[in-house]
Every structure is written in structure tokens, then in C-alpha cells.
Amino acid sequence: MFERTRIDNMSQSRAVAIPAELTLDDKSVLKGDLMMPASRPVHEVLNGPGVFIEFRPYGKEPQLLSKSAIRGISFIKAQPAGRLSPAANEAENFDPYRTLGLQRGASHVEVHKAYVALAKTYHPDRFANADLPPEVREYLAAMARQVNLAFHALETTNRDLVRRNRPENRPIYTSTPA
Known part of the structure; x- marks a missing residue:
């Protein structure tokens, strides 16, 4: 009479991280990974019976968000840069920290330094006069896009922290005990 096998087996399926940008009720924007069961499509999970969804914002602790608080979802599509290093360039496992070569929780200064270094390395103008094969040009362009995407994903996270710490x-005036 009731179809319980789907709900009962949901916790046993492998979860995958889907890079996304969420717009909430208060018009704030969160960038991070939606954790979804690999066996079910995203729309089925979002329209399903659960009230909360697991979300892992970049640079912050994982959290459960109420589905009713989510007003919009934009999926971040990171193009793979080729198969020169297969483990690091999978679009479905996009990690901005790994793309920039940083550890999780890196400071804004470290993120910015890594971004500038990689942006200079992969910038298309650097190789404009070089006679390169098309697949190498495509790889460099895809890496430049990934570096930019990773920086912009972490920039939003770090921007609030930097603003709070400005002089x-x-x-x-502060009161000091006499």
C-alpha cells in the first residue's frame, strides 16, 4: 500500500556533492555543495517529503537548510580542463580550494595570492604569441575559467570576514576598567 522502500533505502545510497549557488528568502546568496543521493535526481530530492537539505558552503561548516527557505538554485558547471591530471579535474567534484591549491579554511590573503599566481600562469594573453596546438589552448582556457570560478566562489565567503576585520x-571608543 505504501512505497516505503525508497525512503528507507535513501540513507544507504552514496551522496554526491553538486556545486550550486543558492538564493534564500532574505535574498542572501550561498555558494557551496548540495549533498544529494547519487541514486535520485535533484528535482526529485527537492520535491520529496524531506523538509531539510544538506548544504556545505565553501569555507564554512555543513548545514541543513529548510527547503522552504530556498528561492532559487543555480548549478555551477565547472568545465573539466582536460585529462592531464585526471583526479583533479572532474567537474562533478569541483572543489575551489583544490583548484587553487589551498587547504580548507585558508585566509582571504592566501586565497587572493593563490588566485593571482594561477591567473597569471593560465592567462590567455601570456600564450597569445605562442604557436600551441588547439587542445593545449583549450586546456589553458578551461583552467583559466576554473581558477576564476574557484576564486569567485571563495571570494563571497571571505568578503564578509575581511569587511568585519577592517580597522x-x-x-x-572602548571602555576600560579603571
Whole structure:
């Protein structure tokens, strides 16, 4: 009478991380990974009976979000840069920290330094005069896109932290015990 096997077996299926940008009720935007069972399509999970969905924002702790608080989802499609290093370039496992060569929780300064270094390395103008095969040009262009995408994903996360720590945001007067 009731189809319970689907719900009962959902926790046993392997979860996959889907890079996404969520827009919430308060118009804030979160960038990170939606954790979905590999055996079910995204629309089926979002329209399913569960009230919450697991979301792992970049640079923050994983959290459960209410489906009713989500107003929009944009899936981040990171183009693979080729198979020169197969483990690092899978679009379905896009990790901005790995793309920039950083550990999770890296500071804004470290993220920015890594981005600038990689952006200079893969910038198309650097190889404009070189006679390169088309597949190498495609690889360099895809890597430049991945580096930019990774930086922009982490920039939003770090921007709030940098703003809070600016000198102009510190209190002007503080009381000290006498």
C-alpha cells in the first residue's frame, strides 16, 4: 500500500556533492555543495517529503537548510580542463580550494595570492604569441575559467570576514576598567 522502500533505502545510497549557488528568502546568496543521493535526481530530492537539505558552503561548516527557505538554485558547471591530471579535474567534484591549491579554511590573503599566481600562469594573453596546438589552448582556457570560478566562489565567503576585520569597523571608543 505504501512505497516505503525508497525512503528507507535513501540513507544507504552514496551522496554526491553538486556545486550550486543558492538564493534564500532574505535574498542572501550561498555558494557551496548540495549533498544529494547519487541514486535520485535533484528535482526529485527537492520535491520529496524531506523538509531539510544538506548544504556545505565553501569555507564554512555543513548545514541543513529548510527547503522552504530556498528561492532559487543555480548549478555551477565547472568545465573539466582536460585529462592531464585526471583526479583533479572532474567537474562533478569541483572543489575551489583544490583548484587553487589551498587547504580548507585558508585566509582571504592566501586565497587572493593563490588566485593571482594561477591567473597569471593560465592567462590567455601570456600564450597569445605562442604557436600551441588547439587542445593545449583549450586546456589553458578551461583552467583559466576554473581558477576564476574557484576564486569567485571563495571570494563571497571571505568578503564578509575581511569587511568585519577592517580597522574602520572596529569600535572607536572602548571602555576600560579603571
